[in-house]
Amino acid sequence: MKPAPEELQRRMNHFKEGFKHSGVKLTHQRLEICHEVGKSGDHPDAEAIYRSVRKRIPTVSLDTVYRTMWLLLDLGLITTLGPHRGRVRFDANISSHHHFVCTKCGLIHDFYSEEFDHLKIPGDVKALGSVEKAHVEFRGLCLRCSKKKRKT
């Protein structure tokens, strides 16, 4: 499910705009990393991005990939899937429930909703496999983080 060429173009512009806007330098490496991430249809990890970029810039290093990805994340130009930076967390609550996640501090709060437990599954999702559970995640800032001054 790779993005169409126009979509990639749009993403690249968005990345470049974001960089300029925040005054960070548009280096060769960063642009190539953005290009790789932007054209990926799956959800690559740092290693995968590193491998791809290395085809074009053989001297690029893995830590530059990480630095660039966290930069993109801080600028709100990408999101991450999975655990808040590294650690796996476990959920003992096997009854169906949903989460509010603070994008800043990583706080996760459970909530329950009959309605969300039984969301209608779209046809194109049914085609992907058998759905066992629906899980809704609301992302935003928790009260505590809202109070702190924003950095922008």
Place this chain on the structure above:
Amino acid sequence: MKPAPEELQRRMNHFKEGFKHSGVKLTHQRLEICHEVGKSGDHPDAEAIYRSVRKRIPTVSLDTVYRTMWLLLDLGLITTLGPHRGRVRFDANISSHHHFVCTKCGLIHDFYSEEFDHLKIPGDVKALGSVEKAHVEFRGLCLRCSKKKRKT
């Protein structure tokens, strides 16, 4: 948001049943680990569980905690937050979208839905903070994994 005592009891029974059913041994350590996880209202990482359990079994080791958690996961008695074991993955798709996640192989597939983009936010969630985005995740087995024989 710790579970009520009855709920903890229910969870413990569920854990024990699951263990017996699959023929793994009900060791002292495993039961204590289950107890700690079961009574946790937040979403602890391995280290946090380890620290708690060590108060009761000072000689317990961190790797036993990990082994037990993965066992619980394999038996479907807990879930993890974040799709796959450990690695951070990045998502270049900044337009609002949702995911189908295969709980077995970790495959993640994007899909779009106007409806899910604008889910009504429950009152108790509003009280937690400001919601910026809604994200729906359907979990199940992808076609490929459904075809493979189940291990049970």
Place this chain on the structure above:
DNA sequence: GTTTATGCAAAACCTTTGCATTTTG
């Protein structure tokens, strides 16, 4: 008693950091 799980220590793995060098604006 046999099989399975544990604890330890060491390894493997993923991510970050410090610093000299290079590149960007």
Place this chain on the structure above:
DNA sequence: CAAAATGCAAAGGTTTTGCATAAAC
């Protein structure tokens, strides 16, 4: 040119593994 970013190598943190000992069935 000044400020910021890169690459390298080494460190930091998390998770896994091998193996002898101990515990469960």
